[in-house]
Amino acid sequence: MSSSGLYGSELGGGNTRRAATAELIGTFLLVFTGTAVAVSAATGRTIAGQPSNSLAVALAFGLVLVALVSALGHVSGAHLNPAVTVALALTRKFPWRTVPAYVVAQLVGAVLASLLVWAVFGDQARSTASLGATTPANGAAAWQVLLVEVAITFLLMFVIISVATDDRVAPAAVGPAVGFALAAAVLIGGPVSGGAVNPARALGPMLVSGSLDAWWAYLVGPLVGAALAALVYDRFLAQASAPEPEPESATPAVDPQWGPTEKVTQE
Secondary structure, eight states, X not given: OOOBOGGGOBOOGGGHHHHHHHHHHHHHHHHHHHHHHHHHHHHTOOSSSSOOOHHHHHHHHHHHHHHHHHHHHHHXXXXXXXXXXXXXXXXXXXXXXXHHHHHHHHHHHHHHHHHHHHHHHOHHHHHTTGGGXXXXXXXXXXXXXXXXXXXXXXXXXXXXXXXXXOTTSOHHHHHHHHHHHXXXXXXXXXXXXXXXXXXXXXXXXXXHHTOOTTHHHHHXXXXXXXXXXXXXXXXXXXXXXXXXXXXXXXXXXXXXXXXXXXXXXXX
C-alpha cells in the first residue's frame, strides 16, 4: 500500500530501493555541483574572467536544487538531505522504516561526489580546498557554527514543508522556492559555518578530505533546525489561512438631492 510523499512521490514499500537510488543520485549531483564550484573558487580556477566567488557557490547549490526537485521530486521526494528526511518522519509525512535507506543513500552519494571532485580537480582540491568541505570561519566557535546551522536549516526546511506538502501551493512555485531558500541559507551561513544546511553535504567532503573540524555541529545543527521547522509548520501553521475580509455592510440609498432616504426620527 502506498501513500503520497513530497512532490507527489509514492511511499509504497516496493518503491524504496528505487527511491533510495534516486536519493543517492540526487545527493551526488547536488554535492558535486556545489563543491566543484567551491573548489574552483578556493583554488582560483576560471571559466572566463575572474575566478568563482562565494556568490557563485550559493547560486550553484540553489540552481541545481531547483533542477533536481523537478527531476526527482516525483520519484523519491527529492529530500537529498538527512535532516529533511528525519524531520518529515517526525511529522509523520515520511515512514520511519524508510529513513535508514534514504540517509545511507544520501551519505553515499555525498562521499562519491567528493571522490569525483578529488579525481577531477586533483590533489590541490583536497590539500587547499578540502574538497569544498564546510569549516568554521576564522574566529568562529563551534557553538556559533551550531547556531547558524540551526537557523539556516530552519529556513530551508520551513520552505520545503510548506510548499511541498500543502496542496494550496501552486506546483510551479515549488522548485524555485526550495532552490532560492537553499541559496539564501548558504549566503547567510557562509561567513560563519560555510553554510552546510545538510549533514550529507557536510560529512561527505569531510570524510574524504580528512577535515573534520566541528563535524558534530554540522550534524546536530541541521537536524535540530529541520525538526523545529517541520514541527512548527505541522502543528501551528498547516491548518491556518488568511483572515477573510468582513462582508460589506448594507448602506442606505442616497437621494442625490436630499441625502439618505431613510427617515430619521427625532426624540
